Amino acid sequence: MPASPRITTIGFDADDTLWQNESFFRLTQDRFTALLADYADPDHLHDRLLAAERRNLGHYGFGVKGFTLSMIETAIEVTEGRVPAAVIADLIAAGREMLEHPIELLPHARATVQTLAETHRVLLITKGDLLDQERKLAQSGLGDLFHGVEIVSNKTAPVYATVFSRHGDGPDRALMVGNSLKSDVIPVIEAGGFGVYVPHGLTWALEQADPPQDHPRFAALDHLGLLPDLVARLS
Template identity: 50%
Template sequence: MTRPALRPRLIGLDADDTLWHNEPLFRMTHARFDALLQPWADAATVASHLAAVERRNLSTYGYGAKGFTLSMLETALDLSHREVPGAVLHEILSAGRELMRHPMEPLPGVAEALPRLAAIAPLVLVTKGDLFHQETKLAASGLGAFFHGVEIVSEKTADTYRRVAARHGVAPEATLMAGNSVRSDILPALDAGCRAVLIPYPLVWAHEAAEVPQDHPRFSQCDSLAALADWLEALPQAGA
């Protein structure tokens, strides 16, 4: 791992699959959806069609459980040639509602790592998705008190990270972003001039998959937020 010279002055953290489990919940809902559509298509066909519908709908519905539910409904109508019974549509809506209401389960060690990170630099939650759902998940997690700010955005781009840094009065080069998605948390943060740390999660949504920029001088990887805290605590403070 290439160590930056100094501690960051602002730390951005992703939410889903960085602070708490998220992708497993979507996959469980997907499996339930597969079973509901068995009369019309096999699991591989359902997965392929749903992925295409989701990609097409991202610019309209954005990210999150609500958009996923609408895409499941559209997929069911498509694959059944509009013959899917109302009872099945009701079950799909119920699956989406349960996904929205599922209890938040912070990842192991997160609650212990956040105060350590907050002692190094102010923490800002930078997450994308439905505003209401992300706010609800943060409140349910009990982790909100550790964050100096919360940024819920429709997409994570280089401009997103530049704006976040500017709002908190910190230059991009003094800002560090950490998360599990190479596509959303790493590449655009590097493009903005920030440092970026990948915290891998075992499951990755296909839309978030991207090549890891192994040789980038501002890129690092840690196994967990606790490991990130260990690393940053060993660095000198700015101005020291």
């Protein structure tokens, strides 16, 4: 009897793994600092905004809406409540534009998902605002390739264990690939799965972490197109 494949289920992160995301946040942050240039220098504004985002994650979660509210909160703070209504309106408009921005697939995204969907269960596992993530998935044209989609509030070891048990054969026979060491790699390894890191180039400060270099279930790839060969070796 042939041996069972080692990997049966593959999870894909969405933002900055399959399509562009962080670059739009950076552009909006530049717009934010320009609007408030009369009140604080860019570095100070970046630090205050990051502090607000960190403080608000438990209230608003991940995504554009929480980011927009954090920009507004920071604008009120740094101006000591004197921020013009026109600036608030501009920040709201910036957030709305982010929610309407067309999807830009990253290189190798479609081909890699298509290839692996022929031999494995493939899942999309992403966090953030439900409506926004659903919109991006629909616009990406990749939705029909996935055997399951999970939009979660956070990515932790228990969440991955639950998802991979629900859709697959458990985390020990699952692999997760993404651009965030903190969210896509380390908690999957903690759950007993394989974590594959594909760097994007732009990483949100709150998603940065040290790679588990010596762990036997960790791998790093230069680009997503190399994933099928890695999966073949593991399977």
